[in-house]
Amino acid sequence: MKIATKAFGEVEIDERQLVTFPAGIPGFVKFTRWALLDASRKPFYWLQSIELPELAFALIDPFLFRSDYSLDLPDEVLADIGVTNPDDALVFAIVTVPSDGGPITANLLGPIVISRSKRIGMQAILPDPRWQVKHDIMAELAAAKGGA
Numbered sequence: 001m002k003i004a005t006k007a008f009g010e011v012e013i014d015e016r017q018l019v020t021f022p023a024g025i026p027g028f029v030k031f032t033r034w035a036l037l038d039a040s041r042k043p044f045y046w047l048q049s050i051e052l053p054e055l056a057f058a059l060i061d062p063f064l065f066r067s068d069y070s071l072d073l074p075d076e077v078l079a080d081i082g083v084t085n086p087d088d089a090l091v092f093a094i095v096t097v098p099s100d101g102g103p104i105t106a107n108l109l110g111p112i113v114i115s116r117s118k119r120i121g122m123q124a125i126l127p128d129p130r131w132q133v134k135h136d137i138m139a140e141l142a143a144a145k146g147g148a
Helices: 073-080 137-145
Strands: 001-007 007-012 018-020 033-038 045-051 056-062 091-098 105-115 120-124
Touching: 001 033, 001 045, 007 091, 045 091
Parallel strands: none
Antiparallel strands: 001 007, 018 033, 033 045, 045 056, 056 091, 091 105, 105 120
16 A cells, blocks of 8 residues: 655555554544554654654654663553553654754653554553653663663
């Protein structure tokens, strides 16, 4: 199927890249159909709205720069999107790239969680005070390599 995207123009995608967010994403609740795309720069991905080509989020796997990251979500919350075991969950953080050249940050407080098998997603809001909306990705990588 072909979709219009913000970053790549019109692209062909596989049906397996489609993800439904039944409750939308906070702030974008009316948009429920999305595609998960590889970005041209690794390790990033795009979560592209199928309904509005101008709406896309850059994503990253938070475990790449925070090995101690944990979701601590109730089983029933994960069951709502069809996740019954941890191996079925894809977890991403939304990335912010500021136009002023500031640090690239990731939202670890509100991860995107997707069921691999059902292709249903949600944005969770974690109650853990360790996680913030803006984690400096490069600073966290440097701290992890330094043993901190």
